[in-house]
Amino acid sequence: MIQECKTLQGTAIPGIPGRLAVTLAPDCARLVLRLRPEGRAAAGTALGLTLPDRFGEVDESGERLAICLGPDEWFVLLPECEAAAADERMAATATSPFSLVDVSHREVGIAVCGPAATLALSSFCAFDLESMPAGSATRTILDRAPAVLVKHDAERYRIEVWQSFADHVWSLLAAVSREIALDI
């Protein structure tokens, strides 16, 4: 699968050793699944994941990640090479009507890691990241940009943001990195 528009490719934010690392996440396939709850188990099997049934819950295994964003909406990340097969399995095994849309090229994944990750993200996110449970995710707003935010654990986050907003979020991260590096 070809990533046609790579907004942030070639750019880098200097890390702060032992405190903060902001990096581009490797390319992956991104799928938006809309489905009535009764089809959840079958769809999970087809996608190779357990689709969580509560908002914000995440199922993660290796490079696969499924996030429940709403009562009938899941956001699924898969290794690039698995997307086509997952699509075919869904079509063959689904037990109820569904919509599965490949949005791989729409978004950029940004990994924000380190003890200062929560501090860095909190500077432009009104959502309470301190009390966000580890292993959860939500759609929220970063400054003005809609994004999906995954909290793997207290020091590891992943931002999924649209290509068109990625530059803005990236520059915010660059600015806040400098502030943290200088202890401002």
Next chain:
Amino acid sequence: MLLITCPYCAAARPEIEFAYAGEAHIARPADPAALGDEAWRDYLYIRSNTRGLHVERWRHINGCGRFFNAARDTVTDKFAATYRAGDARPSALLSEGVQR
């Protein structure tokens, strides 16, 4: 920033994640063609414009994406309650609103 409790997420979330969607509990007429112009105008445009407790729709657009209803005081901006779309408006709140 206001915190709004989304009844679907069951959590207080920042106001910036939400979009306002007008007065709640306005039922679309079952047979619009049977309505006169004035009745149709009233359905489309005439709203209560309450000063005090107002029942209104909100959408958690940058969260779970759901529409829900909220009772908010239009003077103080304080949210008295939020509840799921389709649920009846809380009667205790309504009578309180009428007294204002």
